[in-house]
Amino acid sequence: KAGVTQTPRYLIKTRGQQVTLSCSPISGHRSVSWYQQTPGQGLQFLFEYFSETQRNKGNFPGRFSGRQFSNSRSEMNVSTLELGDSALYLCASSSSTSGKETQYFGPGTRLLVL
Amino acid sequence: GDSVTQMEGPVTLSEEAFLTINCTYTATGYPSLFWYVQYPGEGLQLLLKATKADDKGSNKGFEATYRKETTSFHLEKGSVQVSDSAVYFCALLPYSGNTGKLIFGQGTTLQVKP
Secondary structure, three states: OOOOEEEOOEEEEOOOOOEEEEEEOOOOOOEEEEEEEEOOOEEEEEEEEEOOEEEEEOOOOOOEEEEEOOOOOEEEEEOOOOHHHOEEEEEEEEOOOOOOOOOEEOOOEEEEEO | OOEEEEOOOOEEEEOOOOEEEOEEEEOOOOOEEEEEEEOOOOOEEEEEEEOOOOOEEEEOOEEEEOEOOOOEOOEEEOOOOHHHOEEEEEEEEOOOOOOOOOEEOOOEEEEEEO
16 A cells, blocks of 8 residues: 655745645545644644544644545645744544544655745 | 653664663553654654553564553663664554544654664
């Protein structure tokens, strides 16, 4: 089975712009979670989607949003970018209907905001 | 709330040395516990997991035992190799609520010298 894929792998944006990141889960997986990784804050949960519905959300401002499509692919969007949004964004998929199963991660998208 | 604490790094070892990375957690009920590894420039790879007390997860020579009485999940390997150099993350998936939300420790950098 192919693993979790994320596109693009690298992005450079300027403050105030918006960005959309994409995640394709492992075939058959219906749950997708997103995380932000920074040197200062470590790995922080953004949100989780299952069957096109946001099932859980972390403590991030409303500028961070996401969605999931009927084929389980997911996108996250960050509007009005700030310098502090520079990070590695990771998505993870699982087969879980309960949200309790093992998560498998993609390679991440590295976002640099100038 | 639920949390994970890992020993601070970096940990520097010589090849073939014994490795222990300490991980303790705070959580209600019986969370699932995981170790992930991150190599430079990559996403997270699942190393091993345990879903109930006294379970031992193992993979590629690494082991960790779910100790409910000490709320710990320490990672061990009998003989490390240079190729084990990476950042190791201990994580938990809460028992109830918070679907799809992994809670991570701060990560421990391991450097193995030849």
